[in-house]
Amino acid sequence: MSRRGFLKLTAVSATVAATPPLVARAAVPDVARAPVTQQVAMEVNGKPATLSLDTRTTLLDALREHMHLTGTKKGCDHGQCGACTVLVDGRRINSCLTLAVMHEGSKVTTIEGLGTPDALHPLQAAFIKHDGYQCGYCTPGQICSAVGVLDEIRRDVPSHVTADIGAKATFSTAELRERMSGNICRCGAYSNIVEAITEVQEGRA
Incomplete structure (x- = not known):
């Protein structure tokens, strides 16, 4: 067999080998890819x-x-x-x-x-008072998380830094920082955030 003949035979074989998958893909109805x-x-x-x-x-x-x-x-x-x-x-x-x-x-x-400009939630007001934000992008999540944190403490839900999980949950800076650790502030306003939440927890807001 000549070199040219061998190349032609190889090309034809490759085409035949590739044809079944192409046909199979084409046979899949569009409805299978439609969103549910x-x-x-x-x-x-x-x-x-x-x-x-x-x-x-x-x-x-x-x-x-x-x-x-x-x-x-x-x-x-x-x-x-x-x-x-x-x-x-x-x-x-x-x-x-x-x-x-x-x-x-x-x-x-x-x-x-949680609140409106005319009737702020206590945590919203405290974040404003203590400058608990800079760019403000993380602030909605920080405030919603803080609401959840204070409720967890009221319900005696322990955290990873709770010394005695059988005892009543207590509020502390260590507890607060641990519970809020899933909310990142890229501007670094953490100390102000802690001050805002602490004021609300202590009833001073």
């Missing part, structure tokens, strides 16, 4: 909301993109910075790490639901 949507009903900031969502939509994207509640921020989108923290049924979670369809019937509170 689902109705999700929840209560957001005290108001009922029903959304038709792609089942892959995170709670964060449902709030920001579908309900236009942009106070909740998308920082890392990997659950590492805490900027997206909201309260779900009274407990703080990273909304970027959970799917919206998992919260059918849940009560969700975002920073917009």
Whole structure:
């Protein structure tokens, strides 16, 4: 066999070998790649909301993109910075790490639901008083997380620095710093944040 004949035979064999996968991919109907949507009903900031969502939509994207509640921020989108923290049924979670369809019937509170410019939540007022922010990007998550932290202490939920998990939970700077460690402030306003939350906890706000 000549060199030219060998090359032609090789090219034809390669084409034939590649054809079945191509045909198989082409045979897959488009419907298999279409997004699956689902109705999700929840209560957001005290108001009922029903959304038709792609089942892959995170709670964060449902709030920001579908309900236009942009106070909740998308920082890392990997659950590492805490900027997206909201309260779900009274407990703080990273909304970027959970799917919206998992919260059918849940009560969700975002920073917009905590207070208004005319009637601030005590923590919002304390953050302003103590300059608990600089750029402000992490602030909604910090405040929502702080609400959750104070509730955890009231419910005697222990943390990793609690000396006796069987005893009543107590408020301290060490406890506060540990419980708020999932919320990162890239501007470094941590001492002011601690002062703001401490004032609210002590009833001085």
